[in-house]
Amino acid sequence: MTVPPQRTKKRPVPRPRSGRSTVPPKQQNGNGGSQRIAKLLARAGVASRREVERMIAEGRIALHGETLTTPATLLDDLSGVTVDGKPVRPAASTRLFRFYKPAGTITAERDPRGRPTIYDRLPAGLPRLMPVGRLDFTTEGLLLLTNDGELKRQLELPRSGVVRTYRARAFGHVTQDQLERLAEGITIDGIHYGSINANLERRTGRNCWIEMSLTEGKNREVRRVLAHLGLQVSRLIRVAYGPLTLEGLEPCAVDEADGSELDALRRSIR
Structure with missing residues (x-):
């Protein structure tokens, strides 16, 4: 090597679907299966955790068609998650x-x-x-x-x-x-x-x-x-x-x- 060189009416909070929870992480069981959506989306290469939090605040992320309002949402996987209306692909191998x-x-x-x-x-x-x-x-x-x-x-x-x-x-x-x-x-x-x-x-x-x-x-x-x-x-x-x-x-x-x-x-x- 050479080196010199983003007022909508609030919706009622829905009951959690399978794989989704609004319970804080510490109240989850200890199997480690559920993770915060920001972490999962970061792992999938959508954006950094901080940027995902901003995207949620801007109403850009939804689960089964319902806009998410909190980055504390817990999921087992990204099934049904969309960003700007587009489904999120599963995490690829790290590169x-x-x-x-x-x-x-x-x-x-x-x-x-x-x-x-x-x-x-x-x-x-x-x-x-x-x-x-x-x-x-x-x-x-x-x-x-x-x-x-x-x-x-x-x-x-x-x-x-x-x-x-x-x-x-x-x-x-x-x-x-x-x-x-x-x-x-x-x-x-x-x-x-x-x-x-x-x-x-x-x-x-x-x-x-x-x-x-x-x-x-x-x-x-x-x-x-x-x-x-x-x-x-x-x-x-x-x-x-x-x-x-x-x-x-x-x-x-x-x-x-x-x-x-x-x-x-x-x-x-x-």
Whole structure:
């Protein structure tokens, strides 16, 4: 790899049908069969749990023709569930893809400002995929894509502890000692960033390449931390997400992770 790089009249609450319950989860039996609809729809790749909750609030999701009003609805499966009037397909097997997101693209389906999105750069023929987390407009590198909303959620939770590794090209002066102190965590403008493993790779004049590994992935974390150290980032590349790396990918290229890679990623979740 080369990387220099959405007033309707309220309806009475219907009695639960088979497979449906309005009883809170803790009152269910312990067989683990019933799950919240948001989780099931996320697992089926419809949207993330949070987005499913918004869709329910907008009246877009129904069960056997009746519009659902609460994300606490419990189901055994997705039989009879529709989204925008269309039946939901059963969950497909989990698939995971590596994508080299190029700089100058938005990690979203559309942008109100008309900027290009990752979906404008993805090749045709792929299944419906959701990005795991985000890379900002000017950041490039490894972006994971999956059809499994539950896996996406697990990976995005801060407590997952999955390590993300970046390489930054920056202008300015910094020492290895300064970078090593980031391992203790740092608070900037009232925001605390946890431990970061940072190493000065090489320096050419006042330009340098720095490798940084972190687990939180807060918004613009790498750029803010380096700016606090007096550095101006001119290029930022994510080179690894857990055990998956950017190796072998060129900008806009995508490939599918095999079963062993998916298993390794799952094992990296705390």
